[in-house]
Amino acid sequence: MNTARIYSDQALQLDHQLCFALYSASLAMTKLYKPLLEGIGLTYPQYLAMLVLWEQDGVTVSELGERLYLDSGTLTPLLKRLEAADLVTRLRDVEDERRVLIRLTAAGRKLKGRATRIPACVLEASQCEVSEAMALTQQVRALRDRLST
Numbered sequence: 001m002n003t004a005r006i007y008s009d010q011a012l013q014l015d016h017q018l019c020f021a022l023y024s025a026s027l028a029m030t031k032l033y034k035p036l037l038e039g040i041g042l043t044y045p046q047y048l049a050m051l052v053l054w055e056q057d058g059v060t061v062s063e064l065g066e067r068l069y070l071d072s073g074t075l076t077p078l079l080k081r082l083e084a085a086d087l088v089t090r091l092r093d094v095e096d097e098r099r100v101l102i103r104l105t106a107a108g109r110k111l112k113g114r115a116t117r118i119p120a121c122v123l124e125a126s127q128c129e130v131s132e133a134m135a136l137t138q139q140v141r142a143l144r145d146r147l148s149t
Helices: 003-011 018-038 044-055 061-068 072-084 106-115 118-126 130-148
Strands: 088-092 100-104
Touching: 018 044, 018 118, 044 061, 044 072, 044 100, 044 106, 061 072, 061 100, 072 088, 100 106, 118 130
Parallel strands: none
Antiparallel strands: 088 100
């Protein structure tokens, strides 16, 4: 039998696909987060935006989009929903009116306290040690960065 064909056939098996491993892990992770985030009134994309803002309040919409790898067409409705929930405000930058700054409201800052339990729940569900989860995160980020260039 032709070894090149065997390799080719194996390379096309679903369970040998890195893309599928990442995709299915992402689905499982999102499923895990869903009930945790429902408890604090956020969707997964909203949670990611709030993580950025809890890290650094007052970022521009474009900075937030860069951090989350989202375009403004996706980000704008998300931010409108966060604003309607009184978690953020969107303000024109007085120094450059083309820029829109996103700032946490008091309720948005307070929500951080309710979210602090989520990472521990995820770590427990993953059955990973902290060091293992950090190493895996670093590997996936490195892969993302290599694929993004």
